[in-house]
Amino acid sequence: xxxxxxxxxxxxxxxxxxxxxxxxxxxxxxxxxxxxxxxxxxxxxxxxxxxxxxxxxxxxxxxxxxxxxxxxxxxxxxxxxxxxxxxxxxxxxxxxxxxxxxxxxxxxxxxxxxxxxxxxxxxxxxxxxxxxxxxx
Amino acid sequence: xxxxxxxxxxxxxxxxxxxxxxxxxxxxxxxxxxxxxxxxxxxxxxxxxxxxxxxxxxxxxxxxxxxxxxxxxxxxxxxxxxxxxxxxxxxxxxxxxxxxxxxxxxxxxxxxxxxxxxxxxxxxxxxxxxxxxxxxxxxxxxxxxxxxxxxxxxxxxxxxxxxxxxxxxxxxxxxxxxxxxxxxxxxxxxxxxxx
Numbered sequence: 001x002x003x004x005x006x007x008x009x010x011x012x013x014x015x016x017x018x019x020x021x022x023x024x025x026x027x028x029x030x031x032x033x034x035x036x037x038x039x040x041x042x043x044x045x046x047x048x049x050x051x052x053x054x055x056x057x058x059x060x061x062x063x064x065x066x067x068x069x070x071x072x073x074x075x076x077x078x079x080x081x082x083x084x085x086x087x088x089x090x091x092x093x094x095x096x097x098x099x100x101x102x103x104x105x106x107x108x109x110x111x112x113x114x115x116x117x118x119x120x121x122x123x124x125x126x127x128x129x130x131x132x133x134x135x136x
Numbered sequence: 137x138x139x140x141x142x143x144x145x146x147x148x149x150x151x152x153x154x155x156x157x158x159x160x161x162x163x164x165x166x167x168x169x170x171x172x173x174x175x176x177x178x179x180x181x182x183x184x185x186x187x188x189x190x191x192x193x194x195x196x197x198x199x200x201x202x203x204x205x206x207x208x209x210x211x212x213x214x215x216x217x218x219x220x221x222x223x224x225x226x227x228x229x230x231x232x233x234x235x236x237x238x239x240x241x242x243x244x245x246x247x248x249x250x251x252x253x254x255x256x257x258x259x260x261x262x263x264x265x266x267x268x269x270x271x272x273x274x275x276x277x278x279x280x281x282x283x284x285x286x287x288x289x290x291x292x293x294x295x296x297x298x299x300x301x302x303x304x305x306x307x308x309x310x311x312x313x314x315x316x317x318x319x320x321x322x323x324x325x326x327x328x329x330x331x
């Protein structure tokens with residue numbers, strides 16, 4: 001058989017559509033137009049939760065920076081801020097200026113922390129012999 | 137073959153789309169009237185159940201209405217509508233569990249006796265036509281959809297690819313395999329009906 005077996009698919013009859021389709025579709029569309037908007041104003045819980053003044057977020061970011069810088073540990077910096085307020089600490093991580101400060105601190109703290117892992121052990125010095133004098 | 141070329145999109149359809157977008161929802165009835173038979177035929181060929189095909193047709197039009205903003209007016213309307221319809225039909229097939237990763241060609245309860253249960257078969261007057269449809273109905277879902285969209289609905293390979301969410305190469309592969317499979321079926325058929 002040489003001819004394309006699919007050549008006559010287009011010749012199959014077109015079934016007639018149920019007459020109700022147009023009526024049902026237009027009724028559904030009309031109901032959608034009458035119905036109140038599906039998307040109602042839902043309060044953004046995330047935004048609400050992080051609704052912290054910019055100055056507070058900046059202070060928290062600074063605390064994270066100082067904590068991370070001094071301790072060399074990211075978690076220490078976060079701890080400082082979280083002890084003040086977890087909400088403020090979280091805000092520090094999403095508020096642009098505070099984020100910059102906090103991330104800088106976290107980066108420096110991380111470098112200090114990771115760098116510390118590769119430092120050689122401190123040299124050990126011979127301890128002075130214990131005095132044999134019982135009075136000492 | 138029916139001529140549903142994509143380049144001769146009626147001006148009435150473009151006008152209706154513009155009117156609906158301008159807030160005249162009633163203008164959508166022009167689109168429904170014009171394409172309901174074609175969309176229903178597509179859904180029926182994919183699903184092979186009139187009730188399911190009717191529901192898919194309705195859903196396709198409603199979805200087209202709600203997503204009309206996403207329609208690119210520089211492209212013909214029907215391939216976009218067919219894409220919605222064929223994806224809804226495929227979703228329904230998946231939910232019915234009739235599409236599996238390696239669907240057996242003979243899957244589905246209405247395949248072996250398509251002439252008796254398939255509503256389309258009753259419309260086909262010639263025995264050759266019935267035999268052809270019986271074989272097309274036996275094709276795996278992807279190949280069947282590609283065959284229907286390309287040969288039946290006159291969509292180009294790129295439009296078929298967009299509708300099925302595959303590449304144009306995959307569509308060509310679907311069509312090539314479908315041709316081979318149909319040739320094999322015709323050769324194996326008792327009496328070797330001419331397709």
